[in-house]
Amino acid sequence: MTRKDWRIFLLTALLIAAFPWMVQPVKAVSHYVDVMVFAGIFALVCLGVTMLMGYAGQVSMAQAAFFGIGAYTSAILTGRFALDPWLAMPAGASLAALVAWVVGIPALRLKGHYLAMATLGFGVIVHIILNEEVEWTGGPSGMADLPGLHVLGWKLSTELAWYYFVWGTVFLALLFCFHVLHSRVGRALRAIHEEESAAEAMGVPTARYKVQVFVLSAVLAAVAGSLYTHFVTCLNPSSFNLMWSIRFILMVMVGGMQSLWGALLGTVLMTFVGNEWLHVFAEFEILVYGAILLVVALFLPKGLVSLFTRKPIVHNA
Amino acid sequence: MDERSKRPHAALLQLRNVQMQFGGVTALKGISYDVPSGIVQAVIGPNGAGKTTLFHCISGLLTPTAGEILFRGLPIGGLPPHRIAGLGISRTFQHVALFKSMTVLENVMIGRHPRTFSGFWSAGLRFPRMRREERRILEEAGHYLEFVGLSGERDLPAGALPLGKQKILEIARALATQPTLLLLDEPAGGLNMRETEELGELILRICETGITVTLVEHDMNLVMEISHRILVIHYGEHLATGTPEEIKDHPAVIEAYLGGG
Numbered sequence: 001m002t003r004k005d006w007r008i009f010l011l012t013a014l015l016i017a018a019f020p021w022m023v024q025p026v027k028a029v030s031h032y033v034d035v036m037v038f039a040g041i042f043a044l045v046c047l048g049v050t051m052l053m054g055y056a057g058q059v060s061m062a063q064a065a066f067f068g069i070g071a072y073t074s075a076i077l078t079g080r081f082a083l084d085p086w087l088a089m090p091a092g093a094s095l096a097a098l099v100a101w102v103v104g105i106p107a108l109r110l111k112g113h114y115l116a117m118a119t120l121g122f123g124v125i126v127h128i129i130l131n132e133e134v135e136w137t138g139g140p141s142g143m144a145d146l147p148g149l150h151v152l153g154w155k156l157s158t159e160l161a162w163y164y165f166v167w168g169t170v171f172l173a174l175l176f177c178f179h180v181l182h183s184r185v186g187r188a189l190r191a192i193h194e195e196e197s198a199a200e201a202m203g204v205p206t207a208r209y210k211v212q213v214f215v216l217s218a219v220l221a222a223v224a225g226s227l228y229t230h231f232v233t234c235l236n237p238s239s240f241n242l243m244w245s246i247r248f249i250l251m252v253m254v255g256g257m258q259s260l261w262g263a264l265l266g267t268v269l270m271t272f273v274g275n276e277w278l279h280v281f282a283e284f285e286i287l288v289y290g291a292i293l294l295v296v297a298l299f300l301p302k303g304l305v306s307l308f309t310r311k312p313i314v315h316n317a
Numbered sequence: 318m319d320e321r322s323k324r325p326h327a328a329l330l331q332l333r334n335v336q337m338q339f340g341g342v343t344a345l346k347g348i349s350y351d352v353p354s355g356i357v358q359a360v361i362g363p364n365g366a367g368k369t370t371l372f373h374c375i376s377g378l379l380t381p382t383a384g385e386i387l388f389r390g391l392p393i394g395g396l397p398p399h400r401i402a403g404l405g406i407s408r409t410f411q412h413v414a415l416f417k418s419m420t421v422l423e424n425v426m427i428g429r430h431p432r433t434f435s436g437f438w439s440a441g442l443r444f445p446r447m448r449r450e451e452r453r454i455l456e457e458a459g460h461y462l463e464f465v466g467l468s469g470e471r472d473l474p475a476g477a478l479p480l481g482k483q484k485i486l487e488i489a490r491a492l493a494t495q496p497t498l499l500l501l502d503e504p505a506g507g508l509n510m511r512e513t514e515e516l517g518e519l520i521l522r523i524c525e526t527g528i529t530v531t532l533v534e535h536d537m538n539l540v541m542e543i544s545h546r547i548l549v550i551h552y553g554e555h556l557a558t559g560t561p562e563e564i565k566d567h568p569a570v571i572e573a574y575l576g577g578g
Contacts, residue, residue: 176441183440183451184426184433191416191427198414201376203402203431203494212437 001178008261009174016167020160032272034159037231039271040166044224046251046263047170047177048217053249054257055181056213057193058108062119063248065126066096066218068240070225072130072137075235079146080136089226096222100215108210111196115214123245130237142236149230162231169227170264173220177260180216189213243286247274250289254296256303265304329354329498329529330375335384335394337370337553344370346553347384352498357524358531359544361564363573367553368533369411372500376408377401388498403431407496409487411503411533417476421467421486424475425458428493458493465489465519481512488519492528499523501532505539517543541565549573 001009023032045063052058073092077083083091099122107118130137137143149156149165156162180186191199192206200206229235247270255266273292278285300306328351337345344367352358360368373379375386377398386394393401407428416424433454435447462468465485470478475486484504491499501520505513517539524530534540540547541561549557549564551573557564564570 179443180437180441183447184430184435184454185437185440187419187423187427188430190419190423194416194418195414197378197398198410198416199427200398201378201402201408201410202427202490203399204427205397205399207397216437 001175001182005178009171009178012261012264013171016171017164020163024160032276033163035272035275036268037159037162037166038275039268040163040170041224041228041231042248042251042271043170043264043267044173044227045221045248046255046267047173047260048220049248049252050257050260050263051177051180051189052213052217054252054259054262055186055193056189056210058210058214059113059116059249060119060214060217061116061242061245061249062103062123062126063217063221064240064242064244065119065123066100066221067225067228067244067248068126068130068237069096069099069218070222071229071235071240072225073222074226074229075143075146076136078229079143085147085149085226085230089223092226093219093222096218097215100218101211104211104214105207108214109207115210119245120242123242127237127241130240137237138235140237142234144234146229146233146235148233149227156230166227166231169223174260174264181260185209247289250293252303254292254303256305258302259305262303262305269304328352329389330531331385331387331390332371332375333385333387335371335374335381335386337367337374337379338382344553345374345381348550348553348555349384350548350555350558352529352531353546354497354529355524355527356529356545357520357543358529359540359547360531360533360550361535361537361540361547362550362556365552366550368550369502370553371550372408372502372533375401376406376500399431402494402496405495405497406500407491407494407498408500409484409491409502409504411506413480413483413487415475415483415486415490418474420472421475421478422455422458422462422471424486424490425461425493426454428461428490429454429457431494461489461493464492464522480507481509484508485516485519488523492523496528498529498531501530501534503533503535505534505536513539 019036020033023029045067049063052060070092073095074085074088077088077091078085103118103122104115107115131140151165156165188199188204188209191204192209196206251266251270252263253266254270255264256262278288281288296303330352332348332350334347334349335345336343336347348371360371362368370379374381377393377396380395385392388404388406393404416427433450435450439447459468462471465488467482467486467489470482475483478486488501488504505516508516513536520530520532520543544561547559547561547564549570556573557567557570559567
């Protein structure tokens with residue numbers, strides 16, 4: 001991480017830490033803490049999307065499916081088999097990693113957007129399984145009364161506790177991703193995005209890295225899914241369909257694809273937009289999403305973070 | 318003449334009847350040739366002769382449809398490019414293929430990839446070994462930039478450099494992989510006279526460090542000036558081989574270049 005990143009890191013951490021104390025006293029917005037827990041969970045998914053799409057240039061349409069794999073693995077193992085959530089979570093992450101690996105290897109050996117196509121189909125399959133395997137997943141009506149989470153013996157019983165736990169996790173994941181980016185692996189991922197043949201000729205095993213970063217994004221999504229399960233304690237398949245995969249991509253695009261800060265900013269903003277401010281539009285919500293996407297693509301192709309950074313001077317790119 | 322015409326000893330790269338077909342089009346009709354170690358080897362030929370295709374075959378971007386390529390006696394045909402880079406063959410591209418939005422320094426740092434090891438875990442968790450390696454990569458990349466004379470531009474985005482310097486940067490990036498054999502695909506393309514002269518000096522300096530340089534080039538002055546040996550291909554076939562002096566007066570070469578059916 002550069003010194004500037006560290007400064008933003010500390011500032012953001014302070015802001016996040018102080019946020020509940022600012023909104024809780026005000027009745028009208030006191031539930032924003034709750035919204036922010038969701039934003040934090042989604043942010044984990046979106047960090048993975050940024051690594052995969054923003055840096056390595058690979059598009060996945062199945063992040064909601066990996067989110068669902070994590071969520072349902074946790075739900076089934078803890079709800080039906082009374083397994084400890086802390087054992088169910090790595091199980092979900094491992095399953096997601098394995099699935100990403102199997103889907104990724106054939107799709108990522110090829111250049112081009114084969115991953116987008118493969119994951120599009122895969123995401124639909126996962127959604128169908130969640131709907132149809134009634135015996136395991138509860139089908140369309142889902143599962144309820146799932147256990148909460150204990151952290152080091154403390155039960156996360158309030159939204160405030162969840163808030164700090166989730167955002168603590170987000171910052172750990174953020175650090176991990178930053179360190180990966182500022183390493184030979186991160187440079188290789190960016191190189192793959194820009195000139196795949198040249199990267200390969202310079203000794204970068206492009207196929208392997210693409211699969212690895214895809215697995216990383218799947219694991220982050222699965223861990224987020226597990227947290228989601230224990231936070232809301234009930235699930236149904238509609239949170240894990242294609243629309244949600246698109247939403248995660250939209251969050252990252254709004255914030256700025258080639259910045260981890262963009263992922264956080266976009267996620268928080270779009271979570272508030274989706275959970276809080278769009279209800280007035282009811283069924284027309286999807287249109288508003290389309291409009292947001294269009295505006296961002298046309299006027300802010302590098303996302304909202306580009307408003308905060310000075311442009312590097314590139315004469316003849 | 319001078320020592321440029323020295324006769325080399327061991328063959329570093331051996332081409333054995335290398336063929337490349339694209340559908341019905343045969344780009345290489347069976348090239349057999351040995352590139353000796355330690356020299357500047359030029360590959361010339363009219364447009365469409367198959368020179369770049371040959372480079373793609375050697376560097377692994379294409380797999381020859383028939384024939385064999387041996388590098389230090391090992392068959393490398395069909396290996397993925399990153400493995401071939403690891404074995405010690407690096408290259409530049411006819412149309413500059415830099416990582417344009419990355420800095421000049423970062424481009425060269427990528428070149429260190431096949432000689433370094435840290436993966437996702439050691440990078441993400443910032444193991445001490447990885448941090449030491451990262452410092453070394455930074456330092457070594459700096460040396461390569463110094464060698465080619467681009468230290469002053471290290472923090473600029475590669476895409477912001479003028480074409481001449483982009484071409485030099487590609488060479489620095491390729492050198493950073495520590496190749497035994499360096500393939501330069503039209504390094505002088507788009508360069509002015511002074512830049513071409515400097516490029517020639519740079520290529521000779523690279524050769525002096527013990528790296529075998531093979532270049533495809535259309536600038537005949539440059540080719541005649543710096544090459545120890547020249548391979549001429551025409552319509553995917555081996556047409557002639559020799560020292561610059563031999564090639565200059567070779568009747569078949571003159572025929573191929575000046576036309577005549």
